[in-house]
Amino acid sequence: MIKKSAQIADQIGEALIEMGWPLGQTVRTESELMAEYETSRAVVREALSLVEHRGIANVKTGRGGGLHVAYTRKEAAVNELSAYMELADCQRDDLVLMTGAMHAKVAEVALRECSDETASRLEALRAMFALPASDLAESIESFDQFWIELAQLTGNTYFSLLISACQKTLRSIIYFEPRDVASAMEHADRSRAHKLKIIDAMLSWNWPLTSSLIDHDVQQRLEALKRTRLLAPEQHTNPDISRLKLSHLTALKLARDITENELEKGHRIGSEEELLKRFGVSRPVLREALRTLEAYSIVKMKSGRGGGLSVGQPDPSHTFDWVLKYLNTLPTRMHYHLDFRIALEVQAAEQAAKRVGRNETDVAGLYERIEAAQSHISSPHTEAATATTARIPVEIARVAGNTVQTFFTGLALANVVSVFRFKSSQEITRVINSYRLVIDAIAAGDEGRARRQTYQHLRDNYAPYLQVRSEDQIKLKLAQSA
Missing domain, CATH: 1.20.120.530 (GntR ligand-binding domain-like)
Structure with a gap:
């Protein structure tokens, strides 16, 4: 369940995008936010801490303080993506x-x-x-x-x-x-x-x-x-790092510890008391750091007897939602989205074929995605079919082994789910069969065929939806790219 402070942070970010507040403006005080969201000062401060760490806005304290617009909408979107990736x-x-x-x-x-x-x-x-x-x-x-x-x-x-x-x-x-x-x-x-x-x-x-x-x-x-x-965060001379608050630096340290020690999901990191001794910070600082990590599901805190902090599963969905709202404010064109998908998915298919060889576990996972999508063919609700099918290229990117590629493929496909719906079972079948050919090539370890099949899949199944001068034109561009 998402904490209220994280929900408020998301809503503040959305408001900053939708309202387009000018740089340098202080748009809300703590008291105004407390009244607007009908919550306590402590929860508002938690939310503002998340907003600040994610680079969405700055927080001014003292007289005349509050939520301060310090970034353009694009800068805030870049900061949000970077905060998650780091x-x-x-x-x-x-x-x-x-x-x-x-x-x-x-x-x-x-x-x-x-x-x-x-x-x-x-x-x-x-x-x-x-x-x-x-x-x-x-x-x-x-x-x-x-x-x-x-x-x-x-x-x-x-x-x-x-x-x-x-x-x-x-x-x-x-x-x-x-x-x-x-x-x-x-x-x-x-x-x-x-x-x-x-x-x-x-x-x-x-x-x-x-x-x-x-x-x-x-x-x-x-x-x-x-x-x-790699330096410890407090040793860094980069101004983007060195000016971060102690709570944010603590979050970076803990995130890096999880990675460097290859801790699996569910691994118990320690109790609050153990973490206080380990990082040498105050309780408020530690709790603020943990809230930042919890917002991305990187860690999970369980209270009560036998509780403590454990490793979670990073979840970019809130980041995707926020960035997509920014993209939706722009006069973008559909063929921009296709170019972006080509850049991501063609390389992912090629790398997956190179990496997977005949690894039965990875191959089985890819075919399971196909079967899951197949189960929605006769469903009257095309939203489920769209969402399930969109998971296939994300799984291919995961098999390819590039964490950044997987992340941005997820973003691209989240956008697809937000604007695109299959119109018929025949359309769903055609897309699934097209993906099956891509996965067959990956399973065979055939990099060239995986690359070609992915181009053909995108050309045949998505080019007709592009708002360009003609279908022939976009097909020509895709053919030239291939």
Whole structure:
């Protein structure tokens, strides 16, 4: 059961999105929130703590204090995604690989437009990144901005949101420790030159070269990870981390402990007294940290005799709901969503085929999803069929083994469930049979066939719903992508 403070935090986030309150405005005091939600000051403060940790808004204390709008709606959505990924421990390599896949797709989509406007914006981007950075911090910031600018060039909100969230998460969990600033700046200069090569390849509309350069960029980032180390949150110099309150730092420590010790769901972590001694914090600080983790179902606290804190199962559903409300405020296009799904699902199918081989457990799990969807074919309630079928690509992503890919596939499919319904049993059957072909390829360990079948599945079953100039046009684009 969701705690009232978590429910209020969600509602505050939704209100911030729907109302579009301006930056810098203090929109509610504690007393006003107590009256609005008919609850105690303690519950309101719990809710505000969650809101602050998730990066939805800031909380001002003292005279004239209250809920302070400190972020744009997009920044708040990025913060929410990043907060979940960090606490739920999306792996560093997974983040790099996922952002690399998105970088490649963003470049492909930009090239697909082949317009004078695209070329003009690429030229402007090149001019901006041709200027050398004044220091290492500026270099790192500009590299992140490079891909965000490229994503914005496509106009696709999904890509922009994912890349921004992944890069924010990477910055918060990685500490790069150069041997000396001079060598680090040399590396930064080489990286800048490489990104300029990517732009030049795009300006020549050379997709094979662009793809090769992006692959090289991803490999360089993976190599760089080997020269990084994880710091305890309180040691971090990253301003996004160092300014967090003690309760938030405690939540990060506990989340990391769960991951590093590979604690399974249900494992007892300890009593409140044991945790107080372990982390050396006050009871209010500890309880605030635990509420943050409980909001994402990362831990579960049981009161009474034999109770204590145990490991939960991270649940992104509240994050999905909140971010989807943000996406629904935007004038997005359906083919943006399809491009996003292609980027996620095609790679997931290929990686699942590579990873699963003939692992009977993973293969059985995939076919169980098919059978579950099959059971809804004759149901008059297409919502159940839609939701059950949407779990299939999420399961494929899980088998692929990339935590970030699984997370964002879940987000993409949550959006499908919110806007799409099957119209007939024939339609459900066609989609399920299409997924079965994908899973057959994965079970056979055939990466190429898994990739092709996923493209064909998305093309045949979702292209007709896109609001583009013609069905033939979108099929042509999909064929070119394949």
